[in-house]
Amino acid sequence: MTVPPDDWRARAQALADQLSDQGDITDPAWRRVVACVPRHVFVPAFYSDDDPSELVDATDPRWLSLVYSDDTLVTQRKEHPDQPGMLWSTSSSTRPSFMLRMLHILDVADGMTVLEIGSGTGYNAALLSERLGPSQIVSVDIDPELINAARARLADAGYHPTLIAGDGARGYPLGAPYDRLIATVATERVPPTWVEQVRPGGVILADVRPRGMTWAGALARLTVAGDGTATGPLISCTWGFMSTRRAVALPGIPESAPIDTSTTHTRTSDVGREALSTPGLSLLIWQQLPGINAFPGATTTRITTPDGSWATVSDDTPAKVEHGGPSDIWHHVETAHTWWITHGHPGVEAFGLTVQQNRHRFWFQTPDCESWPQS
Secondary structure, eight states: OOOOOOHHHHHHHHHHHHHTEEEEEEEHHHHHHHHOHHHHHHHHEOOSSSOOTTTTTSSSHHHHHHHHHSSSEEEEEEETTTTEEEEEEEEEEEOHHHHHHHHHTTTOOOOEEEEEETTSSSHHHHHHHHHOOOGGGEEEEEEHHHHHHHHHHHHTTTTTOOEEEEEEGGGGGGGGSEEEEEEEEEEEEEEHHHHHEEEEEEEEEEEEEOSSGGGEEEEEEEEOTTSSSEEEEEESSSSSOOOOOTTBBBBBBOOOOOOSSOEOOOOOOOEEEGGGGTOOOOOOOOHHHHOEEEESSSSEEEEEESSEEEEEEESSSSSEEESSSSSOOOOHHHHHHHHHHTTTTTOOGGEEEEOHHHHOOOOOESSOOOOOOOO
């Protein structure tokens, strides 16, 4: 469907005005960019929130209004090979307010080069191209289907950045060094290759979060140093991007180890399941229990770890804890909770991250602070 220029421009301008009124756009340059980029070109169809099996496209009277709303629009779903019949979201056009928040944090300036990890629909690459010029932008996505569609849509909108089908964890060394790197997919670790491909003084903005407990994550704004390290603060962000895919055919979903519930131990705890969703504390719990998966229920939450340990915890006071497997993993949650209480209930923004080669170190308050809960 061809949308008359006067129509989509008015809608894009209204979206830019809305984001400015909400405080999501504070830089006039980004307000102009949002008003200039035709989002409908990048989202010709998306899945309905009301019926996940229904595609909303240009034949639907809701389509254009939803495209120019401040909503996330899911554009691709895939089955996991081990879960036939179940569809998982694997690509979307993220809500513009969040995208613009990240672009402001990225702090680009004229002449800068940007590497984007996670091309998706191509809309974010279009925003960056409009702001800096297409020749300054490289965008990588693991899915060739997405890359081909994004390339065609970007061309339709008049932009020709470099698009690469490949593993985003490897970046794109042929275009390095970059002034900025922005990851529009969530990752549990910042790959050393990203640090290597950003010049000293450059910035990496990554969505860092566990795929099995996504609300525990944060945005990390890391400045690259001349010694090959990158360090910087965490920025509160309860809900971020979809997790990276390890292969094109695999959705970025939690991968649980089998658990054995035949032997169950029961005890009580002063720490209930609300600890798992408390900002700051949930970050600590993730660091205590790498690979954690959380499965919330009506009155209990079960957590598992890759070694097959598990615990089910209630929201009572005191909480009832059932656990099994190689270790009592709720003990690690209690350790994190004690540290968090002792240090004044810090939120996400009290923490930061340093990346050096294969070392991925979270810190509290200052980069040289080694104070961290130990099990």
